[in-house]
Amino acid sequence: SQQGEEDPQALSIQEGENATMNCSYKTSINNLQWYRQNSGRGLVHLILIRSNEREKHSGRLRVTLDTSKKSSSLLITASRAADTASYFCATGLTGGGNKLTFGTGTQLKVEL
Amino acid sequence: DGGITQSPKYLFRKEGQNVTLSCEQNLNHDAMYWYRQDPGQGLRLIYYSQIVNDFQKGDIAEGYSVSREKKESFPLTVTSAQKNPTAFYLCASSFRTGGDTQYFGPGTRLTVL
Numbered sequence: 001s002q003q004g005e006e007d008p009q010a011l012s013i014q015e016g017e018n019a020t021m022n023c024s025y026k027t028s029i030n031n032l033q034w035y036r037q038n039s040g041r042g043l044v045h046l047i048l049i050r051s052n053e054r055e056k057h058s059g060r061l062r063v064t065l066d067t068s069k070k071s072s073s074l075l076i077t078a079s080r081a082a083d084t085a086s087y088f089c090a091t092g093l094t095g096g097g098n099k100l101t102f103g104t105g106t107q108l109k110v111e112l
Numbered sequence: 113d114g115g116i117t118q119s120p121k122y123l124f125r126k127e128g129q130n131v132t133l134s135c136e137q138n139l140n141h142d143a144m145y146w147y148r149q150d151p152g153q154g155l156r157l158i159y160y161s162q163i164v165n166d167f168q169k170g171d172i173a174e175g176y177s178v179s180r181e182k183k184e185s186f187p188l189t190v191t192s193a194q195k196n197p198t199a200f201y202l203c204a205s206s207f208r209t210g211g212d213t214q215y216f217g218p219g220t221r222l223t224v225l
Contacts, residue, residue, distance in 0.1 A: 004154075033213060042118075042202055042216035043155075088154055090214075098143050098162065098206055099170075100214060102155040 004089045004103025012109045019076040021106040023089030024069075031092040032065055032072050033100065036085045043088065046074075051094075079110045115139070118203050118217035125197075125224050133188045133220045135203030141215070142208035144186035148172060149200045149219075158201075161186055162208055190222065197224045 007022045023032070031050045035043040049056045049065045049072065056063045062075040076083055086107050090100040116137040125131045135144065143162045147155040157170030161180040175194025180186055186205075190197045200221050204214040 035216075040200075040219070040221070042218045043204075043214075045213040045215070048213055098208060098212060099145075099157065099160060101157075102147075104154045105152075 004091055004101065006087070006089060006103045006106040008106060009104070010107040010109070012111065013079055015079060015081055015110055015112050017079055017110075019079050019083070019108055019110070021074050021087055021108070023072045023074070023103055025072075025089075025091050025103075026070065028094045029067070029091045030094050032063075033090045033092070034061075034063060034072075034074050035088045035090060035102075037088065037105075038085045046087075076108075079108075081110050081112055083110050084108060116203060116205055116215055116217040118201075118220050120220060121218065123220055123222045125222070127224055128192045130192055131190050131197075131222065133190065133201055133203075133222070135186045135188065135217060136184055137186075137205040137215075137217075138184060139205055139215060140183075141205035142183070143206045144180070145204045145206075145214065146170075146176070146178065146186070146188045147202045147204065149202060155202060158188065197222060 004023050004025045033048045034046040037043045047058045047063050049063050060077045065072045086105045088105045089103045119134045145160040146158040156172050159178040161167035177189045202219045203217045206212045206214045
């Protein structure tokens with residue numbers, strides 16, 4: 001079963017614009033992670049936010065977590081064509097050990 | 113050069129044949145995972161192992177088998193019992209402590225003809 005649902009499913013923006021994608025989940029979590037996948041490749045970890053954190057930054061990435069709404073958002077500022085990829089949220093569940101449950105992903109296309 | 117490798121990158125098999133996908137890591141990670149990804153979909157967990165000689169079923173284990181005889185290796189066998197085996201298979205590893213990030217291999221695309 002998939003715990004996370006990303007929204008939107010697909011997003012197309014111009015280079016230089018900001019991209020925001022959202023993730024909603026269903027059960028109590030220990031942490032939430034965002035991963036990036038270029039077409040036909042493996043996933044690359046971007047950022048992890050723990051359940052007791054509300055916001056985290058890494059370079060052009062900003063992640064927020066609202067545990068009361070069971071949702072997270074990933075903001076990519078000043079997007080570049082190289083940011084074109086699929087982005088997945090993954091939740092580590094409370095009591096779930098180290099297992100992650102992945103969402104369905106947002107396909108981001110950044111056009112020149 | 114540390115990392116996680118999967119081989120082969122592309123694999124073609126005839127229906128009814130078992131096939132084994134390789135996954136090796138030299139990151140000294142205790143935990144390893146196998147996921148399946150179908151077109152336009154997220155990842156679904158097939159099997160995972162938190163320690164050598166131990167593994168657990170994930171959400172879609174039917175038709176698959178694994179072994180974990182060495183810390184570095186976690187091969188996945190797609191058996192003839194798997195009804196729809198054509199997919200992209202991803203292997204990952206992580207430290208065993210809760211909440212650690214997973215590191216992914218490049219994936220194997222399996223096509224059953």
